[in-house]
Amino acid sequence: MSSDSSSGTxxxxxxxxxxxxxxxxxxxxKVASPSLEIAAGDDAAVMGTSGSSFVFSVDMYAEGxxxxxxxxxxxxxxxxxxxxxxxxxxxxxxxxxxxxLAIGLPAVTASHWVGEFMAGFIQEAENAxxxxxxxDVSGCDSIVISVTAIGTIDSGNAVSRCGARAGxxxxxxxxxxxxxAGLRVLQRGLRSPRVLxxxxxxxxLDYTAGVRAAMSxxxxxxxxxxxxxxxxxxxxxxxxxxxxxxxxxxxVPAELVSTAAAFGADxxxxxxxxxxDHAFVATFPPKKRLPAxxxxxxxxIQDSIGEVLVDGVLxxxxxxxxxxxxxxxx
Amino acid sequence: MSSDSSSGTxxxxxxxxxxxxxxxxxxxxKVASPSLEIAAGDDAAVMGTSGSSFVFSVDMYAEGxxxxxxxxxxxxxxxxxxxxxxxxxxxxxxxxxxxxLAIGLPAVTASHWVGEFMAGFIQEAENAxxxxxxxDVSGCDSIVISVTAIGTIDSGNAVSRCGARAGxxxxxxxxxxxxxAGLRVLQRGLRSPRVLxxxxxxxxLDYTAGVRAAMSxxxxxxxxxxxxxxxxxxxxxxxxxxxxxxxxxxxVPAELVSTAAAFGADxxxxxxxxxxDHAFVATFPPKKRLPAxxxxxxxxIQDSIGEVLVDGVLxxxxxxxxxxxxxxxx
Numbered sequence: 260m261s262s263d264s265s266s267g268t269x270x271x272x273x274x275x276x277x278x279x280x281x282x283x284x285x286x287x288x289k290v291a292s293p294s295l296e297i298a299a300g301d302d303a304a305v306m307g308t309s310g311s312s313f314v315f316s317v318d319m320y321a322e323g324x325x326x327x328x329x330x331x332x333x334x335x336x337x338x339x340x341x342x343x344x345x346x347x348x349x350x351x352x353x354x355x356x357x358x359x360l361a362i363g364l365p366a367v368t369a370s371h372w373v374g375e376f377m378a379g380f381i382q383e384a385e386n387a388x389x390x391x392x393x394x395d396v397s398g399c400d401s402i403v404i405s406v407t408a409i410g411t412i413d414s415g416n417a418v419s420r421c422g423a424r425a426g427x428x429x430x431x432x433x434x435x436x437x438x439x440a441g442l443r444v445l446q447r448g449l450r451s452p453r454v455l456x457x458x459x460x461x462x463x464l465d466y467t468a469g470v471r472a473a474m475s476x477x478x479x480x481x482x483x484x485x486x487x488x489x490x491x492x493x494x495x496x497x498x499x500x501x502x503x504x505x506x507x508x509x510x511v512p513a514e515l516v517s518t519a520a521a522f523g524a525d526x527x528x529x530x531x532x533x534x535x536d537h538a539f540v541a542t543f544p545p546k547k548r549l550p551a552x553x554x555x556x557x558x559x560i561q562d563s564i565g566e567v568l569v570d571g572v573l574x575x576x577x578x579x580x581x582x583x584x585x586x587x588x589x
Numbered sequence: 590m591s592s593d594s595s596s597g598t599x600x601x602x603x604x605x606x607x608x609x610x611x612x613x614x615x616x617x618x619k620v621a622s623p624s625l626e627i628a629a630g631d632d633a634a635v636m637g638t639s640g641s642s643f644v645f646s647v648d649m650y651a652e653g654x655x656x657x658x659x660x661x662x663x664x665x666x667x668x669x670x671x672x673x674x675x676x677x678x679x680x681x682x683x684x685x686x687x688x689x690l691a692i693g694l695p696a697v698t699a700s701h702w703v704g705e706f707m708a709g710f711i712q713e714a715e716n717a718x719x720x721x722x723x724x725d726v727s728g729c730d731s732i733v734i735s736v737t738a739i740g741t742i743d744s745g746n747a748v749s750r751c752g753a754r755a756g757x758x759x760x761x762x763x764x765x766x767x768x769x770a771g772l773r774v775l776q777r778g779l780r781s782p783r784v785l786x787x788x789x790x791x792x793x794l795d796y797t798a799g800v801r802a803a804m805s806x807x808x809x810x811x812x813x814x815x816x817x818x819x820x821x822x823x824x825x826x827x828x829x830x831x832x833x834x835x836x837x838x839x840x841v842p843a844e845l846v847s848t849a850a851a852f853g854a855d856x857x858x859x860x861x862x863x864x865x866d867h868a869f870v871a872t873f874p875p876k877k878r879l880p881a882x883x884x885x886x887x888x889x890i891q892d893s894i895g896e897v898l899v900d901g902v903l904x905x906x907x908x909x910x911x912x913x914x915x916x917x918x919x
Contacts, residue, residue: 269703270696277694277703277726284707285721292686292720304722306687308741309639317737319691319727356622357636361649361691361735364607366600373599373607377614390622391615392634395735396607397649405691405725405735407647411638 297419301497302347302481303410305417314410314417316347322402330445333372335460336404337379342462343484344406345387346537349466350482352418352473353410357392358384360406363399387466416473418541420497423479425561427542429502430553432468434458435487435509436526439533440518447522452514462537471550472541480541486532488567488574491540498542501563506570508556531569627749631827632677632811633740635747644740644747646677652732660775663702665790666734667709672792673814674736675717676867679796680812682748682803683740687722688714690736693729717796746803748871750827753809755891757872759832760883762798764788765817765839766856769863770848777852782844792867801880802871810871816862818897818904821870828872831893836861836900838886861899 269277285299296312297305303316320326320343326336345355360380364373384391392409441459450456472480479498481490488504495502511526519526542559543549560568567574599607615629626642627635633646650656650673656666675685690710694703714721722739771789780786802810809828811820818834825832841856849856872889873879890898897904 267700268696269694269698269700272700274726277700280700280704281707281724281726284704284711285724288711288715288721290715290718290720294686295720295722299721299723304687304689306720306722306739308641311638311641313643313739315687315689315722315737315739317689317691317723317725317735319693319725319733319735321693321727321729321733323730324728356624357634357645359634359645359647359737361647361737363649363651363733364599366598368599370597370599370602370607370610374610374614377611381614381618385618385620388620390620390625390636391618391629392625392636392645393629393647394611394615395647395649396604396611397651397733398654399651399733400653400731401729403649403651403693403727403729403733405647405649407645407689407691407737409636409643409645 296414297417301419302350305351305412307414310414312412312414312417314348314351314353314412315407316344317405317407318344318347320404328402331460333375334379337376338383338461340404340406341380341383341387342464343535343537344408345389345466346464346482348408348410349469350480350539351410351412352416352469352477352480353412354470355387355389355408355410355466357390357409358406359392360394360404362394363397363403365400365402366398368402418473418477418480420479420481420494423494423498423500423542423559425500425559426545427478427559428545428549428555429491429504429540429542429557429559430549430555431538431540432465432472432552433463433536433538434512435483435536435538436515436530436533437512438462438535439529440515443522444518452518454514455518458536462535464537465552468539468552472539472553475550476544476547477541478544480539483536483538483540484534486534487540488531488569489534491567492565494542495567496565499564501560501566501568502557503560503568503571504557508554531574626744627747631749632680635681635742637744640744642742642744642747644678644681644683644742645737646674647735647737648674648677650734661790663705664709667706668713668791670734670736671710671713672794673865673867674738675714675719675796676794676812678738678740679799680810680869681740681742682746682799682807682810683742684800685717685719685738685740685796687720687739688736689722690724690734692724693727693733695730695732696728698732748803748807748810750809750811750824753824753828753830753872753889755830755889756875757808757889758875758879758885759821759834759870759872759887759889760879760885761868761870762795762882763793763866763868764842765813765866765868766845766860766863767842768792768865769859770845773852774848782848784844785848788866792865794867795882798869798882802869802883805880806874806877807871808874810869813866813868813870814864816864817870818861818899819864821897822895824872825897826895829894831890831896831898832887833890833898833901834887838884861904
């Protein structure tokens with residue numbers, strides 16, 4: 260894989276290379292705003308005036324990459340797109356308030372599919388107390404969905420990836436590994452265990468968890484979309500710390516154990532590497548009680564900067580790490 | 590064409606049918622917010638707290654539908670996507686402050702294309718004093734770009750499509766018909782006149798025109814994306830008025846005259862029906878001086894509600910009206 264960005268294709272550059280390149284370009288912008296609190300690169304950007312700030316994030320979902328219409332109903336795809344995007348503003352400690360939707364559709368798409376997609380999308384937005392603030396439709400070769408999520412927060416209270424301090428407790432709210440296991444089930448042409456497949460189809464989100472974490476003094480927070488360890492690495496790198504987690508603190512659901520056994524897989528590998536559950540992980544000052552719904556699974560350390568240790572061993576040495584979904588692999 | 594949305598495809602339903610269906614679904618949402626000033630359906634939604642409001646709009650641009658990589662450079666496509674989206678927040682009278690970008694790309698896309706696209710996108714955002722607040726990338730079968738534009742405005746000052754009153758003066762700021770003519774030139778395999786082709790490739794926008802119009806007491810405003818008459822019809826329907834325009838008030842650029850003559854077309858038809866120039870049209874109380882850059886082209890009348898008259902004749906009777914680009918035609 261080439262890191263030379265002046266020639267070659269995206270298949271050479273890779274997703275992380277492309278994102279780094281784009282963020283570098285954005286960083287070169289000469290426009291400045293006194294009301295910008297947190298710039299692009301975190302879960303969401305934060306901008307505000309007069310004590311109240313808005314939080315902004317966008318995600319894109321492509322047919323065949325993020326979803327398949329034979330694996331999920333239109334309602335489920337609508338719900339998942341809303342949930343995954345709104346999770347980003349929650350992970351800043353913000354209260355979600357609105358979403359904007361842009362959708363590209365082939366002319367052959369059944370009208371009822373679009374109606375069901377919208378029903379699911381609006382239903383999930385409502386679950387998060389969010390208003391659909393706008394949208395656009397376009398013809399397209401395949402189904403592509405872009406969701407912008409917007410939240411509000413008191414200025415200065417947003418929780419970025421960059422505030423974790425040595426000694427902080429790492430807490431998780433929600434399940435990890437369920438969606439990844441559900442995806443493996445679907446990839447094998449199976450439809451059960453239902454609880455795993457459902458976790459892939461529609462993440463089950465606690466939309467007030469982020470606000471609770473922020474009110475409990477969370478020093479950093481992220482929602483798990485790349486995987487528990489991969490997202491904790493984002494916090495570790497952003498905060499200039501190391502993170503140590505203990506697998507004995509993590510409850511492994513029975514369905515994950517049985518399915519992993521049937522597939523000859525390690526359920527803990529799914530929990531540590533599986534993305535798309537959109538559970539929230541946050542760091543909290545020591546000796547403070549974790550907010551409701553959060554379970555302690557580790558702590559922040561001052562060495563191994565940018566790294567995550569699992570049961571005392573560097574994660575990337577201990578587990579056979581799959582790089583997750585590669586958008587531009589050819 | 591069937592209007593039955595419970596069966597059939599998007600090719601049957603059409604773009605306007607789909608948008609109406611989606612807006613109806615959004616209208617059924619039970620979530621309400623005291624800070625929502627203007628809901629989905631206008632150029633942009635408006636939401637705010639403590640005297641200051643944010644303005645939100647999203648647009649999607651698909652390869653082969655909105656742009657072709659052999660007709661425009663990556664820089665031009667990046668600039669056009671930014672400009673077209675930011676125009677919507679300007680058309681509410683707001684000051685643009687930020688953009689979010691989601692982009693779907695085939696793995697075979699050249700990395701330098703993406704770099705040039707980003708350079709153009711950021712350059713145009715800077716022209717509008719806007720910060721890139723966030724983004725997402727995804728693999729995709731063809732290039733798809735979604736841009737969310739954000740602006741700010743004092744609460745209560747946003748200019749919607751719904752405030753035009755009989756007697757108001759209709760003013761336009763910017764050119765109309767140039768982009769449509771440029772598109773015809775490119776469709777014929779030609780590359781000149783350059784001024785027309787350039788107008789299609791990158792709209793030339795006055796990003797402060799909307800603020801000037803709002804400060805001059807504009808009663809309604811829109812940016813021309815569907816076509817001058819089609820967008821004035823949006824104002825006429827939204828405001829419950831009729832609109833009368835006089836073609837003798839409209840300056841027809843020389844390149845438009847000569848190209849139309851060469852193509853056997855009527856340059857005024859391009860001016861009246863051509864979209865994508867993103868000029869601003871607004872209505873102003875009578876006897877007030879129009880803001881700088883705006884030229885009077887007509888007035889608001891109390892009959893012919895929802896209709897636009899051109900030189901005293903109902904537009905849709907007088908001109909051979911093309912329905913504009915049809916997204917879902919099969």
